[in-house]
Amino acid sequence: MALIGDRFSRILAAKAPSGKTLYYPLAAPQNEVYNPGRPACYDTKDLPMRTQESYWETIAELEKATTKKDQSDITRRTGVSRLPLCAASPAFLHPTFFPIDPFHLFYENCTAFLWDTMTAPKDSQDQIHFSKSAQMGALIPLAMETLPPSFCGPVRDVHLKRNSQFKIYEWMAVLHWYFIPIAIELALNSIVLSTFAQFVEIIDFAMTIKPRSEKDLEYLHDLITQFLTNYERLFVANDPAKLHHARLCIFQLIHVPIHIQWNGSIRLGSQATVERAIGEAAHKIRSKKAPFSNLESIIYRRELFKILILYYPDLLPASFKSSPKNSSKPMQAHRIAWTKLAADSTLSTDLDLLSLYIGLDIRQKSTKTTVLRWGKFRLPNGNVLQSSLSKEGMANGNLIFGHAWAFYTISTDSTSPPRTLAIYTPLISVTTTSRIPRGKWAVGQLAVVEVAKIRSLVGIWTGVNTKGVYILRKHPGLDYLATDERGVEAGDLVEDEDQDEN
Structure with a gap:
């Protein structure tokens, strides 16, 4: 396992008292005992970032290595294992070439891990920060009654179904709509709640399509730093035995501002768009003897069609033209x-x-x-x-x-x-x-x-104790998912025809 496992920085991983697993806190507990040589605390505004030059130096080292052991030692020390095929592209630049996938990082990794951290202790030494997870899980499916069906499909009981292929849109619903209101009603610890609310604000900020200034990105960076500090104070609590709560997925949030600066939007790093395009192209391949040539022809024809439409818009089929359905x-x-x-x-x-x-x-x-x-x-x-x-x-x-x-x-x-x-x-x-x-x-x-x-x-949810009405706004991440990816039935999107009532 690499001592430098982060793809974007060269911060050293931290070892726990037992086990070989490595973790990524800003400040590791009893650092001088378990992690000599690692800085006592990393400054998030002065992280040792990976560079193109150091990457190619490591690749050169790997090529000069004469044994598998030498290669393994280099990989463990640097976190670089081999030269990828995509390095042949003129656009290849390390570390910006492989962006963060926001949907996997934010929802399937971070949100799921935070839920487990707060509700499912790994061992008896862990403090259960939210003992009413069963009540919250039971309330979520009931809350769907007052959520517009066009937002997303049914959201299951996260307490019972968390390990049953809980979908991205379900984690979105838990994060953006239901966790905070239900936690307020069930009297979750206020410090834990405010820390989770910081996490929600980070994701909302990152996923919203909006021009961002340097001042905006600086605010986001400071917010993430504050969240990481509060998170470690709560869940690591200066205890080496709890270092397993400092997962790499949580630390990688610190790279979100720089990715927005690199790409204009964190959402451009989504694998969902690429996977969807690959799937659509694969379904069109008909040649078994030369599938790649067939794929090349498909891509060429598609791009040629796009160029023709730019010059001759009238060639666009009527079914692809903007529909008057979006008129009020x-x-x-x-x-x-x-x-x-x-x-x-x-x-x-x-x-x-x-x-x-x-x-x-x-x-x-x-x-x-x-x-x-x-x-x-x-x-x-x-x-x-x-x-x-x-x-x-x-x-x-x-x-x-x-x-x-x-x-x-x-x-x-x-x-x-x-x-x-x-x-x-x-x-x-x-x-x-x-x-x-x-x-x-x-x-x-x-x-x-x-x-x-x-x-x-908007959707609403009425609190079970305070009877307050919580407003649930459609969050920006949903618009980036295809209809089937957010569990919406086709009938939920079909507009009702005008009907006269006698």
């Missing part, structure tokens, strides 16, 4: 029975609110007003609003969350465009705990909002 429109029409309105009916209340909002009594027959009622509304981004919405406040720019009850299209005359409005119940007393908005419904209170001001569809 109301859906699922409901007929308004004007002759049967009761003074205290829900519909009558809605009409009163709408009249007050637009400054015109829309129930007066003398006005040339057309009112249509709808059950759903599709936003320009493709999301369909059914029961939950968020809108941007006009006064202070803060987000206001609400539960939509109905949508109305009102035309006051033939010369003005119709106005589409929503009747909703606002979420009030909204506070933010560990970066998760939480509030309560304004029972009995209704308000009106222009649908054009609605920003996005």
Whole structure:
């Protein structure tokens, strides 16, 4: 096992009192006893990074080695085992050529490891930081009832199914939506919770597609350093016997800012895109005698087609052109029975609110007003609003969350465009705990909002103890997964056709 196992830096691994496994803390407990020669503490702003020059020097050493033992010693000392085939590429540059895969590192490695660290002690000396993991696991499948089905597929009980091929999108759901709200309700230790919230903020920051300045990346670097320090204080606790909690996957978070600087986005390192492209190409290969020549022809034709489309856009088949589906429109029409309105009916209340909002009594027959009622509304981004919405406040720019009850299209005359409005119940007393908005419904209170001001569809979860309503926003990582990779059934993405209700 290599003493330098990190692909991007040359920090020395640390040995535990027992066993040959190596770990990667910033500061190893009793370092002078178990790891003489290793710095007492690494400065995250001055890590010894790998370089192209040192890499080729190591390759030269490996080529000069005359025995397997010599090669093994070099590999153990440097972490470099051989020259990869891709080094023949003119683009090969070490260590930037092999980027971090965010989906595997963030979710399948770090999130899964953090869950195990907090809930499943490796031995009797480990402190169980979250003893209510069974309760949390049972609550997660129930919470799916108030999550929009277009977000992702069903999320299983993480306590029972953690070792049953728990999928990436399920770890995403645990990390971004459910762990913090449920942990708050189940009274998880506040220090552990705040440390986990730092980890969530790191992933949110890294996965969001947004231009980042040097100041932004410096903030992210400081946040990761703070998280690593707090993590080691909690789970290693200056005890050499707990060094197994300092896994390489946790340490590699420190390289996320530099990867964003190198590539513009950490998401470009995803293996999922490459694996998907390889799979699609493999399915098109028909030649058994010369599969690689066949693959070369497939790739050439595909790239040629892309170039032709740039010059002649009209050649693009109609099925590939942008669809008008992403235009906003109301859906699922409901007929308004004007002759049967009761003074205290829900519909009558809605009409009163709408009249007050637009400054015109829309129930007066003398006005040339057309009112249509709808059950759903599709936003320009493709999301369909059914029961939950968020809108941007006009006064202070803060987000206001609400539960939509109905949508109305009102035309006051033939010369003005119709106005589409929503009747909703606002979420009030909204506070933010560990970066998760939480509030309560304004029972009995209704308000009106222009649908054009609605920003996005959100999910909710109601706390089992506080009864607070937690807002679950669709996180950016989901958009990078194919439909089947996030467990969404085809029917969940098919928009409902407009239907008249008699």
